[in-house]
Amino acid sequence: MTDAHETPALSVAEHNVVTAAVTAAERASDGEIVTIIADRSDGYTDVALAWAAAIAFLALATLAIWPDDMLSLYDRLTNSWTQDWTPRGIFALATTAAAMKFGFMLLIQLWPPLKYLLVPAPIKSRRVRGRAIDLFRVGAEKRTVGLTGVLIYLSMREHRAEIVADEAIVAKVAPEVWGEAMAAMLAEVKTGQVAAGMAEAVRQIGIILAENFPKSDTNPNELPDRLIEL
DSSP states (O other): OOOOOOSOOOOHHHHHHHHHHHHHHHTTBSOEEEEEEESOSOOOHHHHHHHHHHHHHHHHHHHHHSHHHHHHHHHHHTTOOOOOOOHHHHHHHHHHHHHHHHHHHHHHTTSHHHHHHTSOHHHHHHHHHHHHHHHHHHHTTTOSTTSOEEEEEEETTTTEEEEEEOHHHHHHSOGGGGHHHHHHHHHHHHTTOHHHHHHHHHHHHHHHHHHHSBOOTTOOOOSOOSEEEO
C-alpha cells in the first residue's frame, strides 16, 4: 500500500542554493556535508493494516458486547422483519461487518494526509531516524579520510529531520550541539522555504565543523556537494 509522490520537487535554483551553502561551509573545514531531502521515509503499510485490523476488531467487539442492540439496528437499517438469529447468521453478519470495516479503513488511508496523520509520532520519528542512518551508511559513513562526514536529512511527509555524523565528529561533538541548526532549518521549512532551511542548517553545521575540524592542506573534497532529492 503506497502513495504517489506529491511533494513538489525543488527547482534548479533551489538546488543551487543548497549546493553553494555546502561548498562554502566546507571551505573552512575538513568536514564533508551531505544533504538529502526525501518525500517520505516509509510507506507505513504495516501501520495502515494495523488500523484496519483494529477497526475490524472494534466492530466484532461491539457486536459481542451489545448483540441484541446491534442485531436490532441491522434489522431496522435493512428494513427486515424481526427474525430469530441463528449462530450461523450472526457469524456471517459479524464476518461481513468486520471485512467491510477493514476494507473501508484501508481505503480511506489511500488519502496521504489522513494516512500520515494516523501514524503515531514515535513511529514516524524512529523510521525517519532509521532511514537517515541507512542513507548515511550507504553514502557518507567512513567515506572520508578523517571520518568527518555529516548527513543532513529532511523527510517531508513526516515533517522531521535528522543529522547523522561520522565517528570522528561524534567523538568531539555532542548530539545536542546540532539543535540550533535543526531548529533553524525546520523554521524555514515550515514557511515553505525548504532550500533556504537546508542551506541555513548547512551554514551552522559548517561553523561547528570549522571549530572542531579546521581545514587542512591535504583534505580533498570526498563527498558530493549537491543536494540529493529522493
